[in-house]
Amino acid sequence: MSVLVYTENWDGKFKKLSFELVSYATGVAKMLSTSVTAVSIGKVDESELKKLGNYGADKIISVSNDQLIALDSQAYTSVISEISQKENATVIIISNNNTGKAIAPRLSVRLKAGVGSGVSKLPLNLNPFTVYKRTYSGNAFAHVVIKSDVKIITLAQNSFDLIEIANNATIENLNVPIDGSLLKTVVKDVQKQTGKIVLTDADIVVSGGRGMKSPDNWPSLVELATLLGAATACSRPVSDEGWRPNDEHTGQTGKIIAPNLYIAVGISGATQHLAGISSSKYIVAINTDKDAPIFEASQYGIVGDAMKVLPKLVAAVKEIK
Amino acid sequence: MKILVCISNVPDTTTKIKFAEGNTSIDTTGIQWVINPWDELSLTRALELKDDAASGIKSVTVVHVGPSTSEPTIRKALAIGADDAIRVNAESSEAWFVAFQIAEVVKKEQFDIIMCGIESSDYNGSVVGGMISEFLGIPSVSAVSGIKIENGQPVMTREIDGGKEVVIVPAPFVAIVQKGIAKEPRIAAMRGIMMARSKPVKLVESVAVEPLTQIVVFEKPAPRAACKFIDADNPAQLIDLLQNEAKVI
Numbered sequence: 001m002s003v004l005v006y007t008e009n010w011d012g013k014f015k016k017l018s019f020e021l022v023s024y025a026t027g028v029a030k031m032l033s034t035s036v037t038a039v040s041i042g043k044v045d046e047s048e049l050k051k052l053g054n055y056g057a058d059k060i061i062s063v064s065n066d067q068l069i070a071l072d073s074q075a076y077t078s079v080i081s082e083i084s085q086k087e088n089a090t091v092i093i094i095s096n097n098n099t100g101k102a103i104a105p106r107l108s109v110r111l112k113a114g115v116g117s118g119v120s121k122l123p124l125n126l127n128p129f130t131v132y133k134r135t136y137s138g139n140a141f142a143h144v145v146i147k148s149d150v151k152i153i154t155l156a157q158n159s160f161d162l163i164e165i166a167n168n169a170t171i172e173n174l175n176v177p178i179d180g181s182l183l184k185t186v187v188k189d190v191q192k193q194t195g196k197i198v199l200t201d202a203d204i205v206v207s208g209g210r211g212m213k214s215p216d217n218w219p220s221l222v223e224l225a226t227l228l229g230a231a232t233a234c235s236r237p238v239s240d241e242g243w244r245p246n247d248e249h250t251g252q253t254g255k256i257i258a259p260n261l262y263i264a265v266g267i268s269g270a271t272q273h274l275a276g277i278s279s280s281k282y283i284v285a286i287n288t289d290k291d292a293p294i295f296e297a298s299q300y301g302i303v304g305d306a307m308k309v310l311p312k313l314v315a316a317v318k319e320i321k
Numbered sequence: 322m323k324i325l326v327c328i329s330n331v332p333d334t335t336t337k338i339k340f341a342e343g344n345t346s347i348d349t350t351g352i353q354w355v356i357n358p359w360d361e362l363s364l365t366r367a368l369e370l371k372d373d374a375a376s377g378i379k380s381v382t383v384v385h386v387g388p389s390t391s392e393p394t395i396r397k398a399l400a401i402g403a404d405d406a407i408r409v410n411a412e413s414s415e416a417w418f419v420a421f422q423i424a425e426v427v428k429k430e431q432f433d434i435i436m437c438g439i440e441s442s443d444y445n446g447s448v449v450g451g452m453i454s455e456f457l458g459i460p461s462v463s464a465v466s467g468i469k470i471e472n473g474q475p476v477m478t479r480e481i482d483g484g485k486e487v488v489i490v491p492a493p494f495v496a497i498v499q500k501g502i503a504k505e506p507r508i509a510a511m512r513g514i515m516m517a518r519s520k521p522v523k524l525v526e527s528v529a530v531e532p533l534t535q536i537v538v539f540e541k542p543a544p545r546a547a548c549k550f551i552d553a554d555n556p557a558q559l560i561d562l563l564q565n566e567a568k569v570i
Contacts, residue, residue: 102463105451114533304553
């Protein structure tokens, strides 16, 4: 028996998300009195792999085939399911990010394993195996029983604190032969954003809504974000109007985020917007309308015009930085 | 080429969710049911592709797993422009069950592109599309924010952490789509609503399959403490609270 965790890397490096997954897997393994095996796919050097041990991984299996550079959901599923059978895994943990969403459901069918997706707490119960997940876009949470022998959990990002447990993990380099004809995904082009904080990874997010009045007013918001080391986001009307790029849209149909601090500037807080941000630990709202629903979701609020408040906030942050 | 769009029937996204039967189900009183927002965008993009004669898309079919009470949502999809519909007559209890039913439909009727929204706004599972593709043993591409047809070849853009990739996979395949796939959902015109009445909805009986998961109880999110207001002329106080009280900056 073991708990298996898939740890994605980005250009050979892990990030907080990977360590969060291992911390979570360690918590589950402790409940089950078993060990944690982490699986890494792609070229990651030994010193980087070792870092997974700092969060409790007992064993790290590294698969570094050249054929697996691009995400092919079928090939990745084959590799992870093969390892999970070999390791006799009873619980498999994957991120609820885009990669996880591509792999977890295929793995579920391959292993006939039920999936609890977007889970944000350790299992509530082992018998029956019960997980806690977000439903109705954050307006409710459900206790879900997974009935199959093997269980898959996809963990909501930024939902679990890192726990450092120094473990001297063993590393096993595994060569999984891949039949080339099974690789169906051809990547024709990659467009990477450089120098921008990935919105779903950010600890702090500064987000603008229609109350910003014009795309020309964004520099002060961006300045505040830069000073705080924050990512920038926006509400749906703002991305629909083309004031900001689509990938900044936060809300029900856009990105679902859970930063430590979300600063909503000129956003009224429609249900659909709150669905994307309600898991933030702290929400700050700046809005001219004191009755705007965003204040009900916020711990701190300023009633005022964003254009007047932002420069003062920028000045105040400069004082402390 | 033929497109199949999978649609889910969900409460209108502004619904205030209430529970019933000891918090084991939702209270459906007064709920407006709509096409799941991502599925609606999928359908819109499928129809845009079909409108372009050069794309080679000949038909757009919608499939839904649900009881007869979800007929209005299917008619809405037909009114927006789908050519025909298939309804698998069953309560859609959970993802595994639903994906299995849709895979059975695809096995009987051939489709080249199967489109699924990346999640449904009710269960937020994000698994049905991937499961369908694995039941069928065909490729899937997830987080698809764009699809076009170039010389008869579907070309997709998928979102990755911090960027995008342009990818192709051989048909048939499942495209699991997210925001960006279409600008705005297409709205049914009066003519479409009239025509929808006579479009065929094929009824299929479900296949028995044991669900793998079950919701046992719902709960509401923990309420937040009341908002602490700070004077607009003194934002320095906000920064102080964030630094020393919340300790987040």
